[in-house]
Amino acid sequence: MDDTDVRRTAQRVMELVLRHQRTASAHDARPPAGGPCPACRDAHLPQVERYVAAGEPVLLVLPAFPGKSPNTAKVLGVLPDTAERLALEFLAGLTRRIREVYAPGARILICSDGRVFGDVVGIPDSDITAYQQEMRHLIDALPQPAGIDLFNLEDIPELAGLGHDRMREVLCEQYAEPLEQLRERVRAGEEVALYRAMTRFLFEDGNTPEYTGSRAALQRDARTRAYAVMQRSKAWGDLLGDRFPGAVRLSIHPQPCGAEKLGIHLVDTPDNWLTPWHSVALRTAGGDYVLMKRQEAEELGAEPVLVDGRPAHYALPAAVAAA
Ligand SMILES: [Zn+2]
Known part of the structure; x- marks a missing residue:
């Protein structure tokens, strides 16, 4: 492959990824005729070109799939279900x-x-x-090669054998930004959308039927914890950047135009911030799936559908019989 072929192939790879771009604000450079934003495509081309020039698989690093939300008004349980399966099938389709x-x-x-x-x-x-174990099973059940691997904090050799609390401490000691500095940056207008979304998720997750405190107290607590989640996420992202220096960095959150990380959708969802682990999959009468909060599915009259004896998603009554 000469340089022109490498560039053209890398552009085609990036255009496939960008079809699923999750955008928040306007992308100035988006062509009027549609198609991918050139500024976002070009931001990641050098990494892809290096893999293509070497004839190696393009490595895409995606921090995601932490675990199910603890709020049972949003999810079916603690294990990955159809929502995660759909996202993994989507990612396998992309590879x-x-x-x-x-x-x-x-x-x-x-x-x-x-x-x-x-x-x-x-x-x-x-x-x-x-x-994580069930995620592994779902990945193994995909048509192979799926091109999907898992990497967790405990997969870092230096942390092997430590307790989970100690692993988190070591991560923070090595990579965490001081909380006060992070707060200053958000106050100055940086990462405000992420901070707001994080606060909303934490507020919703804490606002369970069992919660008896005030909304104001819950809101305050959600704000404090949002900073801690952002601090840890960023530490994790920085560690991944060190460990996989040439990789294309993906995110499940919308990113600014041309940013070093590229926000992508995992599943079709009307809410730009909704993820498989904060929701359930609802099978529509047409046989498609959409993500929504469990409570919303139940309010629509949807009923849980069992897969392998476990509730895996919801279906509307007409589709329940066919499922
Ligand atoms: Zn863009």
Whole structure:
């Protein structure tokens, strides 16, 4: 492959990824005729070109799939279900499409951040372990090669044998930004959308039927914990940047135009911030799936559908019979 071929192949790979771009604000450079934003595509081309020039699979690093929200008004339980399966099938479809334009293909490394901030968001370590094991089963059940791997905090050799709390401490000692500095940056207008979304998730997750405190107290607590989640997430992201220096960095959150990370959708959802682990999958009468909060599915009259004896998603009554 000469340089022109390398560039053209890398552009085609990036265009496949950008079809699923999750955007928040306007992307100035988006062509009027549609298609991917050139500024976002070009921000990641050098990494892709290096893989293509070397004839290696393109490595895409995706911090995601921490564990199910602890709020049962939003999710079915602690284990991955149809919502995660759909997202994994989507990611496997993306690596398959990339193989069609570039034979060595791509590897998506899911870097689960559950162990990193589970204590802050209220997911017990045992639930995170169970979630990760079931994620492994779901990945193994995909048509192979799926091009998807998992990477967790405990997969770092230096942390092997430590307790989960100590692993988090070591991560923070080595990578965490001081909380006061993070607060200053948010006050100055940086990462405000992420901070607001994080606060909203934590408020919702804490606003369970069992909660008896005031809304104001819950809101205050959510704000404090949002900073801690952002601090840990960023530490995890920086560690991943060191460990996988040439990789294309993906995110499940919308990112600014041309940013070093690229926000992508995992499943079709009307809410730009909704993820499989904060929701359930609802099977529509047409057989498609959409993500929504469990409570919303139940308010629509949807009923749980069992897969392998476990509730896996919801279906509307007409579709329940057909499922
Ligand atoms: Zn853009």
